[in-house]
Amino acid sequence: MKVTRRQFLKVTGATVASFAVVELGFDMTATASGLKGVRTQGVKPVPTICPYCGAGCGLVVYAKEGAPADGPQLLSVQGDPDNPINRGGACSKGSAMMNLREIYNPETGEQEINPERIWKPRYRAPGSDKWVEKDWDWMLDRIAERFKETRDKYFEHKDENGIIVNRCEALASMGGAALDNEELHLIAKMNRALGMTFVENQARI
Amino acid sequence: MLKMTNLYDVSKCTACRGCQVACKDWNQLPAVIEPFTGNYQTHETTNGDTYTIVKFIEQIDDVKGIQWNFLKFQCMHCFDPECMKVCPTDCIKQTEWGAVIKDYDKCIGCHYCTYACPFEIPQYRKRQDITTKCTLCYERVEEGLTPACARTCPTGALQFGEREELLIQARERVKFLKANGFPNATIYGEKELGGLNKLYVLTDTPDKFDLPVDPKVSGNIGFWQNWVQPYFGWLIPVTLGASALSFVTSRLLANKAPAHTEGGHE
């Protein structure tokens, strides 16, 4: 991946001046008031594309290197100045991308994982009014079995005219408009292999 | 030292509020969620965890019909900051390039600055017992970056640079706007209060944007400076000792303490 210096928040020593020239157009290093922050040290910039509308703005995720896996890892998410679509701009949604993972607690001001994020798979039994946490293997095995049960029960190999139709109309797949292309390729492939005809995404709603 | 500032051109602002969020992202500010009261505007004014807001003002113009005016509103970084003068703990400073900043370690949440401010910008943050405001992202600027709000602005309504150069741009823009359907277009911040280190290009008179036409330092300032400030050295240990007293002093001193959570906007 090619990342220009503009995406780095912090560069040290001699590079500061030229870095400043890029974003501000002139050198500010002479003005140091002694109030400089140290927040930007040890932060790596990673380019991404906004997950909201279809414009495809570039953003840079500034992630703290070496932060614990189960806690906050981000400094900031800002528009990518190199992306020709937005040239560093970001609207309210793009600017709020950090909240997709982390928030600041309104009581304490502390940075923490967004409490709405789900950490483990959840299962709801028929008739129940609550979730139960389960592990991935338990869930995926059971889901695979459900697919097989429903498919085997309703699958039509040939229709009433003897035409091979290989379809299962009791299975349906929805969504996908926020996924990555590579994911879509596999989901499309899986859906057709299972014989699904009810396949719909957000393009039609 | 040249002054560095933001130029905000309302004629290019779409009120997407990227600036309001980018400010929170960079300054590590929690959300302050208040119920919707009938206007898109989130808060009556700034608050302890919201340094910048966008105001939404509906106007009927005799010629143009409906106008929806947007205004990014935050600390104006006055050339001659009244807040700095009244601060009893001397926690407010002005950088050489014009940012008015606070040292929160020294702030005692007394609200002097709020009361003294012609725009009532500094607001109280309860969890730390301090008053806070926009810093013009001085630590970003001093590392060679533009303030978070200017960096994020999608339409170029917000720019950051040398004030003198931005003023030239602003004058050009006002000239253009006057010739293109906005006869009342004007610059705000060039001369108000002896000069603000925030510049605005407005498409109409300042009152149409909820800005004071001729902002003045509060008349009560005399009372503060003559009666309260001399005794503040004495008050400090008391306020530090009892947070209840801080409440009392703030009520005593700032009859306009933040009351931004209630009521409609229109």
Added chain:
Amino acid sequence: MGSNAAENHPISFKWLTEARDKRGAKIISVDPRFTRTSARADIYAPLRSGTDIAFMGGMFKYILDNKLYHEEYVKWYTNATFIVKDSFDFDDGLFSGYDPQKRAYDQSKWAYETNEDGSYKKDMTMEDPRCVLQLLKKHYERYDIDTVCKITGTPKNKYLEVVKAYAATGAPDKVGTIMYAMGTTQHTVGTENVRAFAMLQLLLGNIGRAGGGVNALRGESNVQGSTDWALLYHILPGYLETPEAKKHSNYQAYVDALTPKTGYWQNKPKFLSSLLKAYWMADDPVKSYDYLPKRIDGKHYEHIALFEAMYNKEIEGLIIWGSNPIVGGPDANKEQAALYNLKWMVAIDLWQTETSEFWTYKAVDRPTDKDVYGIKKPEEIDTEVFFLPACNSYEKAGSVSNSGRWMQYRWQACDPVGESRADLQIVNDLMLRIKKLYEGSSKPQDEPITKLTWDYGHGDHPDLNIIAREINGFEVVDGKPGKLVANFTKLKDDGTTASGNWIYSGCYPEDNGKDEDYLARRRDNKDAAYPGTKPIGSYLNWSWCWPVNRRIIYNRCSATPEGQPWVPDLTSIFWNGEKWVGNDVPDFGGTKDPNGPGGRDAFIMRPEEVGCIFSKRNEGPFPEHYEPWESPVKNLLNSQELNPAVVIWEPDKKADPEEYPIIGTTYRVSEHWQSGVMTRMQPWLAELVPNVFVEMSEELAREKDIKNGNDVIISTTRGDIKAIACVTKRFKPFNINGKSYHEIGVLWHFGFNGFANGDPANRLTPHIGDANTMIPEYKAWLCDIRRA
């Protein structure tokens, strides 16, 4: 028009602002209410929801009457010159060939006249009364400005201002663009609304040119990709039709029925064959074609149909990849009730969507007693629900395709939260487990699974590069991947090549073991210009764009019939005497002489090879104004009230205008997104718009004694919701044929979870859709409103 770009695609205003400042562009906003887009527009004109075709029809008439169209362009690049058979006719809202029983047309009545050699009969003077241009003129004769404004409620002076400003882009040296979104599509005439835009742009010569086009502002980061990948019932990846049982019973029948004799789609068998090889690599495509599911001929499978089938207990299992239909689906109460009939459901998302919790007590709450579809409590719901936590877009890696078809890569920036996983890992793991369950089966019906090629590496996480190469395509040697193909022109129909999606073929043309082999990862942002021209914003080395990195499709139109730029400053491609060169990849045989045979056939994907002003859609070849299904007024242009070709699912739910006199519409705001789970869960965005609100005029508020900020109840035949009143000067009553009508607008994004919550607006919207796509009518329906 049909989009509120400043609010919902804010970055677009960066470029509109620049166009205005640097090039003197004018911005026009046409919207039922005055929006943030309108606030920054040069001209604002209101129109009543659902009257876009009347609005456009008046423009056609004005442009034709005043001969403001781009004549050269129209003559060479559109079917305006084509002669239509006498069997085509139009009378009082109906075209020839209508069958009221089936609510469908016999479209063979609308055919072109052909010469003996099968070529199309044309009149290059465009004066023949049966040529498309003359038929167009005749059709829109009735759309005079007075009639149009009586229908749309647009003040006449504003309407004329819009028409004149936009028609000016018909000058050869001017370009105009139309930015549209759901305000255009989500109607019973949604497809015809878009068609009308395309026709306008063809008339004015604005398609295929830099700065022109009919721009669909896509609402989701990869709704383009998920359409290209055909997570839709009617297509396979790369816009190949899904087979229907009777019509396409085997490979040959499919190829015979669906391969046109002219245009680029002649190559369709190559793309189908390669897709089948990417799915079932060991099998001959003629055989593996049988593995594809065949749908029942003519049956509906669209979103609305899917939920109707579920409501009727025809569906047992549902998997949802990040979608929230009980907020975002039409008639959301019905869609919620439909979910009760599932035996099991799998939901994959970052958050607990309302849909994933349709069985909770939270989902039962309603502001009034109205309960049309029977809302159930947890103990009455037997559905088994699996929730799989997905990680977010920067906790994983992969590419997305934007509105401009740029395939941009996202690198992983940090760890997933908790045990959340990438969808890629989930689908891979799930399919491997399903394959395992079928292992050893010799039943022919299990072959689609047992023979499925599914080999994406052996780690926990599938190998992204293997997948990208399968998408790009390769030669198949001994049933295994061989050399990568350069692009889709190298694909074959004999089973010797594989490609998971032909339009993306070329995104990974060579394997040199480097990151940037996958062209989606390219980050060179120089906008280089061809010598002697100015850059046009192509950025050909930034990411990659389908097809074959072409940034503007149909770019043959960017040059005159003789092959020179219409405007020197806006050079897309041009003929240098030997070949096509310029600032884009030519959408045209690279060495095809503009003055030689076929040298002006600019629209290569059409069988006609020209842009279609006259084109077959389910409701006719020209857009005609029909009222929305629920409308308070009669159609002033013909005696058909409703689009004669739409499916009516719930006749009993049609509102009586006496009881529900107010026009309702829904829309999005800048600060939230779609069904809201990606924004209501973000505190910073919840701060910006914390509650669901309904916008209404001061006049309506006075009539109903509603004050700004009051809680109100909005009612339709489908349900009631509570919202906060936003009384505004920006919404005005419409004067329709001399009488005043009110319209209100409800925010779309809300549900019961998150930091910001409220009732879903879609509990109000009907289960009725467009006649071609069945996209739901979210934008015009009837309701009433009162203080809560």
